[in-house]
Amino acid sequence: MVTVLVVGGGAAGLVAAWRAASLGHAVTLVEANGRLGVKLRISGGGKCNVTHEGAPRELLKAFAQDQARFLRPALHAFGSAEVVELLRREGVPTQARDNGRIFPLDRPGSAGAVVAAFEGLVERAGVTVRRGLRATGVTGQAPHLQALQVDGEALSADVFILATGGASYPETGTRGEVPGWLASLGIPVQPWFPALSPIPLRSPRPAWEGVPLRAGVLRLSAGKEGRRLAEFAGDLVFTRFGISGPAALELSQATERARRAGAAWLTYATVATLAEAVDAALQAEQQSNPRLLAETWLRRHLPERIVAAVVTEAGATLSPMLKDLTRAGRKLLVAQVTALPLGEPQAVSLARGEVAAGGIALAGVDPHTMALRGWDNLRVCGELLDIDGPVGGYNLQAAFSTGYLAGSI
Ligand SMILES: Cc1cc2nc3c(=O)[nH]c(=O)nc-3n(C[C@H](O)[C@H](O)[C@H](O)COP(=O)(O)OP(=O)(O)OC[C@H]3O[C@@H](n4cnc5c(N)ncnc54)[C@H](O)[C@@H]3O)c2cc1C
Numbered sequence: 001m002v003t004v005l006v007v008g009g010g011a012a013g014l015v016a017a018w019r020a021a022s023l024g025h026a027v028t029l030v031e032a033n034g035r036l037g038v039k040l041r042i043s044g045g046g047k048c049n050v051t052h053e054g055a056p057r058e059l060l061k062a063f064a065q066d067q068a069r070f071l072r073p074a075l076h077a078f079g080s081a082e083v084v085e086l087l088r089r090e091g092v093p094t095q096a097r098d099n100g101r102i103f104p105l106d107r108p109g110s111a112g113a114v115v116a117a118f119e120g121l122v123e124r125a126g127v128t129v130r131r132g133l134r135a136t137g138v139t140g141q142a143p144h145l146q147a148l149q150v151d152g153e154a155l156s157a158d159v160f161i162l163a164t165g166g167a168s169y170p171e172t173g174t175r176g177e178v179p180g181w182l183a184s185l186g187i188p189v190q191p192w193f194p195a196l197s198p199i200p201l202r203s204p205r206p207a208w209e210g211v212p213l214r215a216g217v218l219r220l221s222a223g224k225e226g227r228r229l230a231e232f233a234g235d236l237v238f239t240r241f242g243i244s245g246p247a248a249l250e251l252s253q254a255t256e257r258a259r260r261a262g263a264a265w266l267t268y269a270t271v272a273t274l275a276e277a278v279d280a281a282l283q284a285e286q287q288s289n290p291r292l293l294a295e296t297w298l299r300r301h302l303p304e305r306i307v308a309a310v311v312t313e314a315g316a317t318l319s320p321m322l323k324d325l326t327r328a329g330r331k332l333l334v335a336q337v338t339a340l341p342l343g344e345p346q347a348v349s350l351a352r353g354e355v356a357a358g359g360i361a362l363a364g365v366d367p368h369t370m371a372l373r374g375w376d377n378l379r380v381c382g383e384l385l386d387i388d389g390p391v392g393g394y395n396l397q398a399a400f401s402t403g404y405l406a407g408s409i
Contacts, residue, residue, distance in 0.1 A: 001024055001025055001026060002025050002026070002157075002158035002159055002409060003025070003026045003027075003028075003156075003157045003158045003159070004017075004020045004021075004025045004026065004027045004028070004157055004158065004159045004160075004161060004407075004409065005027075005028050005030065005148060005155055005156075005157035005159070005160050005161070006020070006027060006028070006029045006030070006127075006161045006163055006407075007030050007135050007148060007160070007161070007162050007163060007164055007178075008030075008031065008032075008162065008163035008164040008165055008382070008384075009029050009030075009031030009033070009036040009037065009129065009131070009163075010036075010037060010038070010039055010040060010163065010165050010173075010174075010382065010383075010399065011037070011039075011040055011118075011382060011396050011399035011400055011403065012163040012165075012381040012382025012383070012384075012399040012400070012402055012403035012406070013029060013031070013161070013163030013164075013381075013382065013403065014029075014036065014037065014118040014119075014121075014122055014403070015078075015118070015399075015400050015403030015404050015407060016161045016163055016379075016381055016403040016404070016406040016407035017029040017122050017125075017127045017161075017407065018118065018121045018122050018125050018127065018407065019403070019404050019406075019407030019408055020159075020161070020407035020408075020409050021122070021125035021126050021127045021407075022125050023407070023408065023409060025159075025409060027125075027126070027127045027128065028127070028128045028129075028130060028155070028157070029122065029127050029128070029129045029130065030130050030133050030135060030148070030150060030155070031129070031130070031131050031132075031133070031173075032132070032133065032134040032135070032173045033131065033132065033172075033173045034131050034132045035131060036115060036118070036119055036122075036129070036131070037114075037115035037118065037119070038172045038173055039165065039169060039172040039173070039174065040111060040114060040115050040118075040396070041111045041112055041115055042111070042169070042172065043111055043396060044103060044111065044393075046109075046110075046111050047103050047104070047106075047110050047111060048103065048104060048110055048111035048114045048396075049101045049102065049103055049391075049392065049393040049396070050083060050084075050087065050094060050102055050103065050104065050114060050393060050396055050397075051080040051083045051084065051102045051393040051394075051396060051397040051400070052080060052100050052101060052102060052392050052393035052394055052397060053080060053096040053100040053101075053102055054080060054100060055079070056072065056075035056076050056079045056080075059075055059079065059080060059394065059397065060072060060075060062389055062390050062392065062394050063387070063389050063394065063398075066362060067362065067386075067387050067388075067389070069367075070362040070365070070367045070385075070387070071367070071387065071398060071401065071402070072367070073367050073368045073405065074367065074370075074398075074401035074402045074404065074405045075397070075401050077401065077404055077405055077408070078400060078401045078404035078405070079397070079401065080102065080393075080397055082404075083397065083400050084102060086117075086121075087104070087114065087117055090117035090118075090120060090121065091113075091117070092104050092105075092110075092113045092114060092117045093105045099392070100392065100393075101392050101393050102393055133150050133151060134150070134151070135148050135149060135150050135164075135178075136149045136150065136151070137149040137181055138160075138181050138182075138185070139154070140185065140378075141185070142185065142186060142374050142375055143374055143375050143376045143377075144375070144376055144377055145160050145375065145377055145378045148160060157377075158377060159377050159378075159379065159409055160377060160378050160379070161370075161379045161380070161381065161406045161407065162178055162182075162378070162379070162380045162381075162384055163380070163381050163382045163384065163399075163403060163406070164178045164382075164384050165382055165383045165384060166192070166353075166355060166356030166359065166383035166384070167192040167350055167351075167356040167358075168194075168197070168350055168351055168352065168353040168354065168355060168356045169351065169352075169353075170351060174356075174383075176192050176356065178384060179192070179358075179359055179360060179384070182360060182372075182380075187360065187361075187364055187372055187375075188360075188361035188363065188364045189358075189359065189360055189361055189386075190357075190358040190359060190360075190361050190386045191358050192350055192356045192357070192358040192359070193253065193256070193257075193350070193356070193357040193358045194252060194253065194256050194348040194349060194350040194352075194353050194356070194357070195252060195253040195353050195354075195355050195356060195357040195388045196249040196250070196252060196253075196353050196354035196355045196388070196390075196391060197249065197252045197348050197349050197350070197352045197353035197354070198239060198241075198242060198243065198244035198248055198249070198252070198348075198349070198352055199242050199243050199244075199248045199251070199252050199255055199266070199345050199348055200241040200242040200345065200346040200347070200348070200349075201241070201242035201243065201266075201342055201343055201344065201345055201346065202343055202344040202345070202346055203343050203344070204238075204239075204240065204241050204242050205238055205309075206240045206241075207305070207309070208238035208305055208306060208309070209238055209239060209240050210237065210238065211237065211238045211303050211305050211306060212235055212236070212237045212238075212245065212303070213235065213236050213237075213238075213268050213270055213302075213303070213340070214235045214270075215233075215235065215270075216233070216235075216247075216268055216269050216270040216271070216272055217231050217232070217233045217234075217247075217268070217269045217272045218231060218232050218234070218236055218243075218247035218248065218251050218266065218267075218268050219231040219266065219267050219268070219269065219339070220251055220254055220255050220258060220264060220265070220266055221264075221265045221266075221267070222258055222261075222262075222263045222264070222265070223262075223263035223264070223265050224265045226263055226265065229254060229258055229264075230251060230254040231251075232246075232247045232250045232251045233247070233272070234246040234247035234250065235247060236248045236268065241346075242342075242345070242346070243266075243342060246391060247268075249354065249391055250390055250391065251266075252348045252353070253348075253357055253388070255345050255348060256345070256347070256348040259344075259345050259346075259347070259348070264344065264345050265341075265343065265344060266341075266342040266343065266344075266345060267339040267340060267341055267342060268339075268340045268342060269337070269338045269339060269340070270301045270302055270337050270340065271301055271337040271338055272338075273338070274338075275334050275335070275338045275339070278334045278337060278338055279330065279331075279334045282297070282322075282330055282333060282334060283330070285297065285322060286322045286323060286325065286330075289322065290321065290322055290323030291321050291322070291323065292321065292322045293320055293321060293322075294311075294318050294319065294320060294321065294322060294325065294329070294333060295307060295311050295320070297322065297333065298310060298311070298333060298336060298337070301336075301337040302336065302337065302340070306340070310336050314329075314332055317329050317332055318332060318333070354391065354395070355383060355388045355389070355395050356383065356388070357386070357388040358386055359383065359384050359385050359386040359387070360372075360380050360384055360385050360386060361386055362385065362386050362387070365380060365385065367405075368405065369405060369406075369408070370402055370405050370406035379406040380406070381399070381402035381403045381405070381406035382398075382399040382402055382403055383395065383398075383399060385398075385402060387402075
């Protein structure tokens with residue numbers, strides 16, 4: 001039996017503490033908040049998309065290559081089937097949606113039920129939980145961590161597991177300070193970087209707030225006339241300051257990288273075919289249906305509020321009927337549906353991301369144990385690691401899986 005100190009009572013820390021205690025170790029869990037699992041409780045809009053359906057090799061495809069390679073042992077040890085089974089045993093049955101996302105069965109407070117399940121597991125395993133206690137630093141020198149500083153107290157243990165999460169939503173307790181401590185001990189870290197965050201635009205459309213664009217493709221280019229950098233097929237929604245929704249969240253990290261590199265430009269195609277093909281179809285329609293209003297044609301592809309704005313802004317360029325359209329008018333119509341300009345992004349917020357990219361560099365961590373290389377008693381897990389999956393239950397699964405291995409002492 002060894003003494004284990006787990007710092008952070010979120011998804012990863014709860015699993016790590018439960019696992020280590022189940023293996024017979026004396027475990028203490030320290031959490032800054034007055035209650036456990038605060039970020040878990042707001043996950044999935046309070047419904048908590050706990051994981052994603054599929055075998056480990058399927059889930060791994062959702063992650064960047066280096067992250068997938070790192071996560072392989074963890075997902076094989078404690079994958080989505082294991083999470084679902086554990087929750088079922090704890091009285092929280094789940095269901096997979098058509099898109100593979102797994103949620104607790106639909107009922108109010110389902111995220112709270114997930115946290116309660118883990119709290120129950122931790123408690124029954126005999127973990128000592130100390131809530132409302134914020135760690136402020138660590139002392140030690142490779143290969144041995146000596147103590148964790150907590151409110152002027154130095155807590156020691158045979159093994160330390162850091163599960164302090166990322167740096168987004170700091171109000172949930174994740175202030176992102178821990179990589180700084182580890183960097184000063186010579187441990188390699190990647191700076192935090194925004195991910196899965198809404199994208200503010202330089203010229204937002206507050207009048208379109210709440211208007212969705214569906215089933216199209218969000219595209220990122222290196223400037224207005226620049227080359228295509230990335231795209232994501234999915235819905236988005238206009239906000240007061242820019243855009244949000246699945247496509248915006250998924251492209252937010254690439255958008256911020258492009259912006260910092262000097263030039264970023266966003267467009268949305270509600271018709272994801274080539275502009276030439278749309279133009280050909282429009283010309284055919286001019287022949288077959290000459291009196292059709294340009295506005296009516298646009299309305300087939302864009303929401304009403306956007307159509308009204310496009311028509312007003314186009315002014316004389318857009319004749320009312322298709323038969324009178326000039327080449328410029330046709331070009332304008334085609335552009336609105338194949339590359340609706342959203343324009344230049346502004347700085348994407350680290351704080352509003354569902355996850356933070358960056359963290360402890362994966363090269364410095366043993367993927368089979370989550371032990372820091374060169375250290376004999378220090379492990380890390382969860383979002384604190386340089387792992388950021390897409391929306392869909394992948395991030396919680398990565399936290400559960402890495403927490404499980406970290407606790408397997
Ligand atoms: C709004 C929102 C919705 C999300 N929805 C989903 C979803 O549906 N599905 C999904 O897979 N992922 C979702 N995520 C992401 C997911 O919640 C996180 O990736 C996951 O919670 C990370 O788990 P973790 O245990 O590593 O960190 P956390 O759950 O953040 O836990 C870290 C804990 O450490 C504590 N802590 C930090 N520093 C200290 C310190 N110095 N001393 C003591 N304690 C400390 C914090 O208070 C916190 O409780 C969402 C995130 C957000 C913000």
